[in-house]
Amino acid sequence: MIRRLPLEHTTILRMHNIVKDFSGVKALDGVSIDVVRGEVHAVCGENGAGKSTLMKVLSGVYPSGSFEGTIEFEGKPVAYKTINDSEADGIVIIHQELALSPYLSIAENIFLGNENSRRGVIDWNKTNREAALLLARVGLAENPATKVLELGVGKQQLVEIAKALSKQVKLLILDEPTAALNDEDSAHLLGLIEHLRGQGITCIIISHKLKEIKRIADTVTVIRDGKTIETIKMDGPDATEARIIRSMVGRELNNLFPPREPKIGTEVLRVEDWTVYHPVDTSRKVVDAASFTVKAGEIVGFAGLMGAGRTELAMSIFGRSYGTKISGRIFKNGDEIQLRTVDEAIKHGFAYATEDRKLYGLNLIGDITVNVSAAALAKLARWGVIDRHREYKVANSYREKMNIKAPSVSSITGKLSGGNQQKVVLSKWIFAGPDILILDEPTRGIDVGAKYEIYGIINELAAQGKAVVVISSELPELIGLSDRIYVISEGKLTGEVAAANASQETLMHYMTAGKD
Template sequence: MTAMLEMRDVSKSFAGVQALRDVNFTVEAGQIHALVGENGAGKSTLMKVLSGVYPAGSYEGSILFDGEERRFRDINDSEALGIIIIHQELALIPLMSIAENIFLSRAPSRFGVIDRDAVYRRTAELLTQVGLRESPDTLVTDLGVGKQQLVEIAKALSKQVRLLILDEPTASLNEADSAALLDRLLAFRAQGIASILISHKLNEVARVADRITVLRDGRTVDSLDCRIEQVDEDRIIRSMVNRDLAHRFPERKVAIGDPAMTVENWSVYHPLHTGRQVIKNVDFKVRRGEVVGIAGLMGAGRTEFAMSLFGRAWGYNISGRISLDGRDANLASVPAAIHAGLAYVTEDRKQLGLLLADDVRKNVTLASLRQVSDRGVIDDVVELKAASDYRNRMRIRCSDVYQEAGQLSGGNQQKVVLSKWLMTDPQVLLLDEPTRGIDVGAKYEIYCIINELAEAGKGVVVISSEMPELLGICDRICVMNDGAFVGEFAKDDATQEKIMRAIMRNVRMSGTSAHGGEARAGDGAQ
């Protein structure tokens, strides 16, 4: 097939840090080319070079598109050729309609006036192409994340896309929405549209990719033609992390002790829709040295449950009893929860877990300022030492602790969030989607940290949408649906089939939709 895109010997550095080193990357017309690698391997940087976010002159090497060398000054230049990038953080305006989002800057017009009939008609055509049945007038805020992804793709189609770049498109989607999105990519391939898929989910990559390229430390280290070679996940992982992960989940010496946290008859109502009970009289327990998983569909109430425990950070009219180490605990506020020995790692590290514009040092010590202060004044030397210690302990890859958190890869950002809460010396740690959007190497390191916490006698609760992850790291798995626990399995007895059977049996009983959305801080599932 003809090479639509060729990137030759591309190198890019930031303040002395080499992000890309002589990368070569080719995409054929009508091909799905997957780009994989650890966080920080250079995937997003390479795509920003391609799309003109990093303009010509800021990098070395050359870009050829349709056989001609291109020097993009900005993203408008690349879009003019049909190269469209969809970032992991969607660029949609929630309180505007689908039609307004798609044609925000280039609406069809007649005599200088927006032609609303043409906008509506064209939007309806685009929505049909991406498999959405919503009205063009629907507000984006009323759509789930999966449908918002499809709106972004519809926007790309409106720009006559020829090469579609998707950065972690399924990171926040449930299995059904992920499958629908991948099916759409296959349909586009049949229409001659090429795609570059950046993903950490190797099973999804293997399903749709025609070719897989692996980056490590800013270099191209492997390329696999899926049309003539069988996809070998172990080979890809070895190429990504430069080591053999024979065991995806590290082994741990299990020594389970007395209850670290006991929750009884816990009930929570929605903070906005105050008549709606979200968490329904839940009983829950985690013991010292135990890792307990919470499984469930999106919208089951897992995040709401965890946040309501953590100093009542979410919810209204909360009732029930919590005891820590057998003693009643009054966790009426987040500071009270931290003081009592509870910590919560949010699922949304960018919005709720980090101050992206602040450096690693300030983020690590943020929840433990008393430890680095003297009579209310922060001791810079003590703070620097504490942050540096956690940087080394957690193997955070950054130039130094003065680097902005927003400049770090997803895996390293997650380690900074974990460092912040480990510095508080919690006795119970609630981890909400702790490995979402990070690569297999960083996942393994976080699993090791979870094991270290359990071996130190902490109680660890892991909320995850990835059932293999729960099965691999947890001693016990609780199944949640519609705000209640509907099943529980010991590690040796748990299987994906049993967990899904418990979920689906109760979905049918309650009428809960499998496509609902998990609540974020302060909004809840709508």
């Protein structure tokens, strides 16, 4: 446990009895939260509990008058009509989907809307000089003139924080800041938050990663079903992960993974000497002679550091949807097959649930019905005409079977919580009737309760005799879910471990094979 700095025991923020509804459905039902100046205050809860809605109420995304309840900041009642109003008071929110312009420079992004100008002319020397100072504060050694599109997600997070610092931030709100980061970037970001706390900046952090919360938070407030459940001081003896989980899900989760008795059959998938080159830099090999097998009823995990080639391997197999100069052989049930397009892959019984469900996995402006049927419309069509009544019945059956929390299948998918969106993705591919499912980061950004449900769905698919591949950055997840684990490093498979004999240390050894 990291030793925490003494706090000024004064309340900087008080939100009391906040009520917010959407079309009669209460997203927040009397939520109250007090935040002490200079602390890191975590807000936890399952997907859809109301965490992000509460922060949008605070920051003026949902303006005063659109909700009930009161907000006090630095001892004074506030009524923010826009996000500019809250930023003028020093409240800055960094959303999970970063709001940077990729084609502008770092400096331009930091001062966008707050330009260093005189008589309408921007002083670029001053802009770049001040941007460099802000980048130094967040530990980012980049040229301020670098375009944001050239940065990884971890560095983009730091640019967002530098931008917040430029606004003289007093209360920094971070919504799932490490959801898309690797371990190294996550550790750097958490260290920065601790540094900001030492400078007196108050932070509210929304996160599902309980180990990170345990490390960094001074206080945790748990929200469930739009209500405040409890506030926990993390220096107390009963401030355990188990207590937070119990408050989040309303029940004990003694085991993070549902019980399973594997019934593994014959080989379904065999990949031999699979090699893939980068689609732009065609001289760079991203997958190097990878060979692996998956059997019926088996869950096979793939571990590796960010950029190791896990997703590239999966996408290139799934109808060559990634890469160039692809070579190697694929066998299904002992027969060699060709998967030259995504359509061919689907017809051969393959399914690939992408790691980026919002960009590639879902039609966010479409409803649940449209998304569930998207990969298998031919099953619902006769003479080229889709049977809309049957489509609705199929989608509704998956809504009930997968416990998708939505009023109806007419609900817009983009408005669902992350866990429920992931269930829609899985429903889409299960309806397609695959024999081989490749699930890329299936629980990314999902709370512990929804993870348990997703694990149960994966187990059920394996019990039906499907061959399941799970790619995950969470090593405990791979160990708890898989029967076997392959490890990939710099495009090469460096190890194969039975999950029963696997440890995080063993997997990390293989993951860093060949590293300097």
